[in-house]
Amino acid sequence: MKNKPAQDLEEKSIEQVFPKMNKRQFLINLAAVIGTSAAAQLACGNAFAVAMSYQAKTDSADKSGKVFSQYQMQVLADICAVVLPRTDTPSAAELDVHGFIDHQLFTCYDKKLQAQTQDIVEKIDRQSKAHFSKSFTTLAVEQQRQLLLALEAQGLGFTKVDNKGFKGLKSLLVFGYFTTEVGATQALSYQAVPGGFKGSISYDSVGKSYGALAYY
């Protein structure tokens, strides 16, 4: 059975076998140990992905991430909290969307987008210092909101390029929020198995947008 080595590895946990290394090195080493074909099989299954996957943490903002520095992570956490604040559902920061953004940028996007997103986080903090003489994380929430509104309006020294960078970050932030279990099932209406298609129902009978989609 060609799955066997993969299963053995899973039992051991991949991090135990290959501690701390970048993803490319990881794939190369994995192939060296169990053969290219089995490595591909394994990488296609979930073991590799799970080992590298993002699990929500409570302390993402207290340390540096894979893309962002510790300081940037704090700024990012506050951006998350301000863009999607706590209402009857948790805020994006409470769901560790900042941690997810760091993970997702590292895992699924290229260096250019990583740099672009770092730049806008840095710029937000710089403009905060320029206009309020305080770092973004020490601003009052309403001031933080005003600054981000100004960003979208291209005021307070923010440019069109900044706004584009911010829209990219925002997409990831919104995606990160509504694809958490809480975001998908509490903030939205979640139909895992709809049971069939009805073409016309009253909107009020649902009252929300859907959290489960055919394609993400």
Added chain:
Amino acid sequence: MDQDLYINETNEEYDALVIGSGISGGWAAKEFCERGLKTLMIERGRIVEHQKDYIGEGKSVWQYPNRMKVDNLLVEEQYNVQKLCYAFHDGTKHFFGNDKDYPYTTEKGTGFSWIRANQLGGKSLLWHRQSYRFSDYDFNANKLDGHGNDWPIRYKDLQAWYSHVEEHAGISGNYDNLAQLPNSEFLPPFEWTKPEIDLKAKFTELFPDRPMIIGRTAHLTKPSKLHLSQGRVQCQARNECQKGCSFGAYFSTQSSTLPAAAKTGNLHIAANSVVHSLIYDEKTNRVKGVRVVDNDDLSTREYFAKVVFLCASTLGSTQIMLNSTSKKFPNGIANSSGVLGHYLMDHVYNAGASGRIEGYHQEFYSGRRPTGAYIPNFQFEPSKYKKNYKRGYALSGGASRSNWQNNGQLDGIGVDFKHQLTQAGDWYFGLNAQGEMLPRFDNQVSLHASKTDKWGIPQLHINCQWSDNERLMMLDAEQTAKYMLEKAGLKDVKSYTSIDNNSPGLAIHEVGTARMGKDPKTSVLNAYNQTHDIANLFVTDGSSFCSSAVVNPSLTFMALTVRAVDYAVKEMKAKRI
């Protein structure tokens, strides 16, 4: 599944070898087995068992490591072509071929996106399930406008076979009674949304030649007793089909044809068996069997049978034929005509328009409909062609409300923005073109002179390009779709063409390269998908097509295959094979 089903080494001479296990191979195996023939289905990839091996199914987005996105390094190293397919994501990637293992080359200045699904079930697991019959307008097109050769069959030759496969597979749709798109044997259609009902009425009034119908799709909207006996139940409207469906609610080899074939006791399956070439016996002018390289350990073995059906996908079957050379057939088996590899086609899906529908804010839907609206080809005969290009296109699309996924980039910060994202937004309706590609001799596949894959098989070299006909068609389709939406009162209508950004291949409707025809000098196969040159060799997948037509091809793969099996078995009984 019964473990006795799977074999590896064997000396048995089978009645029939079926190479490939996708839509065509599944049907060929079922029909042979049910006629009492000992059948060996040969699959190059691994075994995928119904339900058990749908490892992406039933998980919610947050349970995926990267929320359904695929790791970028993995994509870069293994899926650089496959990633272009709309259905490629973290829940389906294991059903796509690893590009590293399946190399091919393209002629300088051309491109072709070859989407692969090399496992038991093939692309029947990944297909889009849209199911339409060809009409006589399609079968007549080549003859009437002189592009390509004349199909050797007409609608009446396939009609009963369409019915035969539809009853078993289960096709939902409405009896629309259109000359250009014959009815199938239908299960009930999926429902329309309210804005679609009103748009449909508006289109009927404004464009009476362009009826909008509900997409016909291989889903069990109301399973028959036959479907229930196959272990299949009603479609749950998840629209996550390509992950695999344990409800068996859409047609696949696993859900439908394989269990029927296995039930007869006449089926064996040789998985992980990469067919290298066909074994040809010059004395008897017959194919005796196949040479196989093991997918995993590269060892070689052979399988033998009285009749051989190639159902290995359009390019797969042609690659095997090109690689089967002998003194009599130095340029590929059954290729006395020299057209093997030529006339490659795909569909051209590279234009469309969409716009906002005002109102209907109290209207919503429940579930995710696995089909949409469809406006069949309305340029289906030469008198209806546009002046600057030949043939036509269909338009497909549908209406839905925008959501957080579409609106994440809108302006807004804070409570109101968050609230807005949790609510369904405005209704939008779009139409996308699905056009016919002309058969052209120059669009050709051949074997690379020196490069081979890891099984030692020469790589396929693809030389395929859009012509001005497809380009002009897409420009027209863009304008037409835009005009129709604007006339119907939609707002903010936006349109696009993308033909210069996309190589052929991505419709995943590659057909041609071993075409049928009446004349053995200009075609590979006769009217029964039997090679002109060798009586016991048949090719029943998309490679047999003489034209792409406009409609999705899979239903026609099925009908051609079952008809060919019926013919082959009769010929075997009459001792002509």
